[in-house]
Amino acid sequence: MKKSVIRKRSLGAAPFNRADIGGIIIDKDQPGQPHKGKVFAAIHAHLDDIPFYAAGLCAKLIGEGYTGYVLRTSNDEKRGGGTPAQNILSNEQEHIKMAEAVGFKEVFDLYYQNHEMDGISSLDLRGRIIFILRLIKADTVISFNPWGHGEENPDHWATGRAVEEAAWMCGIDTDFHEHLEAGIQPHPVLERYYFQARRGQPYNRVVDIGSHIEKKIASLVECKSQGGGNFGSQLRARLAKEGKRLPLLGNDDRTADREYVRQFLLEDEREAGREFGLEFAERFYYIDQRPPAKSKVDEYVERNAVPL
Numbered sequence: 001m002k003k004s005v006i007r008k009r010s011l012g013a014a015p016f017n018r019a020d021i022g023g024i025i026i027d028k029d030q031p032g033q034p035h036k037g038k039v040f041a042a043i044h045a046h047l048d049d050i051p052f053y054a055a056g057l058c059a060k061l062i063g064e065g066y067t068g069y070v071l072r073t074s075n076d077e078k079r080g081g082g083t084p085a086q087n088i089l090s091n092e093q094e095h096i097k098m099a100e101a102v103g104f105k106e107v108f109d110l111y112y113q114n115h116e117m118d119g120i121s122s123l124d125l126r127g128r129i130i131f132i133l134r135l136i137k138a139d140t141v142i143s144f145n146p147w148g149h150g151e152e153n154p155d156h157w158a159t160g161r162a163v164e165e166a167a168w169m170c171g172i173d174t175d176f177h178e179h180l181e182a183g184i185q186p187h188p189v190l191e192r193y194y195f196q197a198r199r200g201q202p203y204n205r206v207v208d209i210g211s212h213i214e215k216k217i218a219s220l221v222e223c224k225s226q227g228g229g230n231f232g233s234q235l236r237a238r239l240a241k242e243g244k245r246l247p248l249l250g251n252d253d254r255t256a257d258r259e260y261v262r263q264f265l266l267e268d269e270r271e272a273g274r275e276f277g278l279e280f281a282e283r284f285y286y287i288d289q290r291p292p293a294k295s296k297v298d299e300y301v302e303r304n305a306v307p308l
C-alpha cells in the first residue's frame, strides 16, 4: 500500500465496495451503541487467528452493541506440544477462554483436520457455515481475505473462501432450502471485514483499538497451545533458573504473560497505528453491501412519476 495514495475519510463518507479504490477510513470508537441489535460472526481456522488479527475489532464492535459469535474451523491438532488428541483438547479449552476474554456470546468449533483443510469438501464447509450464519442471523462476518497474497496456510484460505461464498449465499432462499423446512430462515450478510493476515494484503480500514488493547492482550494470553500466550511465564522461569529476573515480567506468571504480549507480540498493531497517530490499530479490507436507504428506481419514480 503506497503511503502517497492514502487519504483519511470519515465514517460518514460513502462506503467502498473494493479495497483498490478510494482511501482508507480510520475507524475510531463510536459513542453509545450504534450497532445494537446487530450480530457478527468472527470465523477463523485456529485458536490464535482472531486474537492476533481481529480481537481489538471484535471487542470494539461488541462494546458498540454487536452480539459476537466465534467459529473455529480446524481442530488445531498440530499445535500444542502434545499428541494430536492432547492438542485438540488443549486448543478447544483455550478457545473457550479466549472467547470469554473478548466477550463473544458463544463458540462454535467445526474440528476439520488441521493443516489439511484444502483437502476437504468446500461445499461441506460452506453448507455448515451457512447454517450457522442463518442460525445466529449474522449481519457481518470477520474472517480471512480469501484472495489475500502471501497466504501459506491452507486452513486460512480454505476458510476464507468458504466464508466469502457463505456470506453471499446465506441470504438466498433457494440455496440449502432444507434449512427453511427446519425453520432456519435465509439471512443476508451485508458487511465483511477481511483480516490483513499477511503483509501486502489489501486494507481500506484502520481500526483504532487503543481502548480495547487490554481485552486483546487477555485473549492472546489464553493462546498457550499456540500463539505465545505463555511465553512470558516461560521466560520468567528460565531466567529464575539462571538467577535472573526481568522487572518487565513482574512477580507472577499472569503478569509475565500479559506484559510479554504487550512488549513483544503487538508490533504489527503498533506499526498499523503509527502513521495515523494511534497507539494500536488493526487493518481490514472492509466490504459494505448494505443497500442505500432509497433505491435508484425509487428515486427515479419519485422524481418522474405522473398521474395516470
Ligand SMILES: [Zn+2]
Residues within 6 Å of the ligand: 045, 046, 048, 049, 153, 156
Ligand atoms: Zn491460523
